[in-house]
Amino acid sequence: MNSMIETSTADCHPASAPDYMPVPELRELQFERLRAVVARAWREVKHYRSRLEERGLTPEDLRSLDDLAKLPFTVKSDLRDTYPFGLFASPMKDVVRLHASSGTTGKPIVVAYTKEDVEVWTSVLVRCFAGCGLHRGDIIQNAYGYGLFTGGLGAHYGAEALGATVVPTSGGNADRQIMLMKDFGVTAICCTPTYFLHLIDRAAELGVDFKELPLRAGVFGAEPWTESMRRHIESSSRIEAFDIYGLSEIIGPGVACECRRHQGLHIFEDHFYPEIVDPATGEPLPDGSEGELVLTTLSKQAMPMIRYRTRDITVLLPGQCECGRTIRRMGRIGRRSDDMLIIRGVNVFPSQVEAALLEIEGTLPNYQIILTREQGLDQMEVQVEVTPHMFNDKIGALQGLHQRLQGALDHVLGIRVRVGLVEAHSLARSEGKAKRVIDRRTQ
Numbered sequence: 001m002n003s004m005i006e007t008s009t010a011d012c013h014p015a016s017a018p019d020y021m022p023v024p025e026l027r028e029l030q031f032e033r034l035r036a037v038v039a040r041a042w043r044e045v046k047h048y049r050s051r052l053e054e055r056g057l058t059p060e061d062l063r064s065l066d067d068l069a070k071l072p073f074t075v076k077s078d079l080r081d082t083y084p085f086g087l088f089a090s091p092m093k094d095v096v097r098l099h100a101s102s103g104t105t106g107k108p109i110v111v112a113y114t115k116e117d118v119e120v121w122t123s124v125l126v127r128c129f130a131g132c133g134l135h136r137g138d139i140i141q142n143a144y145g146y147g148l149f150t151g152g153l154g155a156h157y158g159a160e161a162l163g164a165t166v167v168p169t170s171g172g173n174a175d176r177q178i179m180l181m182k183d184f185g186v187t188a189i190c191c192t193p194t195y196f197l198h199l200i201d202r203a204a205e206l207g208v209d210f211k212e213l214p215l216r217a218g219v220f221g222a223e224p225w226t227e228s229m230r231r232h233i234e235s236s237s238r239i240e241a242f243d244i245y246g247l248s249e250i251i252g253p254g255v256a257c258e259c260r261r262h263q264g265l266h267i268f269e270d271h272f273y274p275e276i277v278d279p280a281t282g283e284p285l286p287d288g289s290e291g292e293l294v295l296t297t298l299s300k301q302a303m304p305m306i307r308y309r310t311r312d313i314t315v316l317l318p319g320q321c322e323c324g325r326t327i328r329r330m331g332r333i334g335r336r337s338d339d340m341l342i343i344r345g346v347n348v349f350p351s352q353v354e355a356a357l358l359e360i361e362g363t364l365p366n367y368q369i370i371l372t373r374e375q376g377l378d379q380m381e382v383q384v385e386v387t388p389h390m391f392n393d394k395i396g397a398l399q400g401l402h403q404r405l406q407g408a409l410d411h412v413l414g415i416r417v418r419v420g421l422v423e424a425h426s427l428a429r430s431e432g433k434a435k436r437v438i439d440r441r442t443q
């Protein structure tokens, strides 16, 4: 948290200049770009043109940033319905990259980049890394998956453009990750927070102590995580953990990232215009209100996104960050409206379970939620790993822990759930995004 370090390294990166733009100037730039992107979408993409026409709108109806709220939303199914190239605004000869989601059902969603789009993507990642205090001379291990998933290549280009040394390990093979981290003197890692937890566990088994390594920062994203998880990560590895946010539909990782103040994630709003809407009605909400994040790309060429509903629940934080950046911040995303489970009529988010578990001594942040239906009634079981010494201890200690967990979960969730204590390392580990919920209710 040394501001001298920040000023001497992060803030001086030339790519970071827009982070400090005077707000009126920024709003002007955003409006100019918004008009251009809507005009482009109208001209080049049939889908957008007909959506606007249905409402009797043309790009000329945009007279201020507030008018954006008149435009229709874009939702994930629009990407599926226009699969594969229906939302492209550039001819294929100008598209230099395609990425696709690993759709679990049906067709994936496809996203496209022109050369300029890749440059913008790279520049926002440079701003992310610089904001985390990383710079030339850092050795960044990039354990996000390379391939159709945007995480790996996105972070890679950014770290390289920053001037850092990139170790492109991609996901998987924990033992090799740990060996290279140690042997190469890696100073920062990019991966999902749950994968880093897995690396911490595995390193301990291999006799490697992360606290002894030069590793000093982790840039974690691609899944929601909690403040309790951050505390756990930081105390067990002595690194500074940063939250990075992004989604393929908008560009990939690099839509927003924490700075060293860790007071929300700065949105690179000269490229991605944020709104918060009521998830039920779609009505825009003022800064400071919690709701669904909606993003509009302001500079994307190949595939502009107009008012894309992210399903992520957050808040635009009022006021300016102590770091001096003028771009707005959003609260960390603890939950997605898609993640919400409805158990016997009660709304439950896996992040609530995680936060409750991490508050209790003797448990590990590895858990799984199993949903079943018995005689027409939803049942939820939380299986949680406990530290090895708990199992070696007397049975009384386990019973006490079981009761504390039961009490904490009942309190947080407001419904009775079953608690199952399992031995450390008995739950399946994810190499990428954690699979927290197993829903057997339909079977």
Ligand SMILES: [Zn+2]
Binding pocket: 259, 260, 261, 266, 321, 322, 323, 324, 325
């Ligand atoms: Zn800041």
